Amino acid sequence: MSWTEHQRAMLAEMGLRVWDAPGAQEPVVAVAAEAVGAGPASRPIAVPVTVAPQPHIVSPPGMDRAPGAVATMDWPALRDAVAACTACSLHQSRRQTVFGVGHPQAHWMIVGEAPGEEEDRRGEPFVGRSGQLLDNMLRAIGLSRQAGTLAGSGESSAPEDPAKQVFIANTLKCRPPGNRNPAPDELARCEGFLIRQIELVRPKIILAMGRFAVQSLLRSTAPIGQLRGRVHHYQGVPLVVTYHPAYLLRNLPEKARAWDDLCLALDTVEASAAHAARGA
Ligand code: URA
Secondary structure: OOOOHHHHHHHHHOOEEEEOOOOOOOOEEEEOHHHHOOOOOOOOEEOOOOOOOOOOOEOOOOOOOOOHHHHHOOHHHHHHHHHOOOOOOHHHHOOOOOOOEEOOOOOEEEEEOOOOHHHHHHOOOOOOHHHHHHHHHHHHOOOEEOOOOOOOOOOOOOOOOHHHEEEEEEOOOOOOHHHOOOOHHHHHHHHHHHHHHHHHHOOOEEEEEOHHHHHHHHOOOOOHHHHOOOEEEEOOEEEEEEOOHHHHHHOHHHHHHHHHHHHHHHHHHHHHHHHHHHHO
């Protein structure tokens, strides 16, 4: 693949660099050496970038619609229900619930794990260090969250093109104390809200980040490394599995694989748009 200057600049957003490795037939996407403290004069840390395999459809594990009253809620009702939720003990320690952010009809839906301290303070998902990396990753493929646009908050929806927008939500809407992992009963009690959010957004692609998003949406406990690289489906929506940004911050070489995952998601959206245009 040949990379334009623009694409190289985009990759730099993610801390990746295109390296014209001696002897290699194609440039290699690699983690910039500076990013891992090797010094600017050093070679990048080369990470073999897998060519995205042919999308392979895995049958959905079959999750029902959002349960009970949640199944028919519109955005404002859903937002209110989340804000008032006391279904698990997390409501006792939260500052506030973290509903989700983004365009209500975004073509891209990002599903993370749970709010951390900063998110609990600000009421918006992914606003800490992981969030900065997530925003850079999204920017690298031309996407953005509509900062300050909270579906169901009563704010007027902005005119941005939904194809370039994301909606970001977590499996849990409340922060687990000390940022511990979500507990199974917390995930189970909260999942109706996420299901309803997906039903309302009807995204063209879901990016499931990290093992708890994958457990909730695919009902799989397989390692991320085994699930990434192919297209799954959730309620008929294509779903791509990738690493959680917090994991990428601790494991910089995996950023090149996360880039592969973003490219697979982008290819998937573009392929279905082309298919729809042909059928129209
Ligand atoms: N990690 C997540 O999974 N979600 C957030 O909102 C913040 C950090």
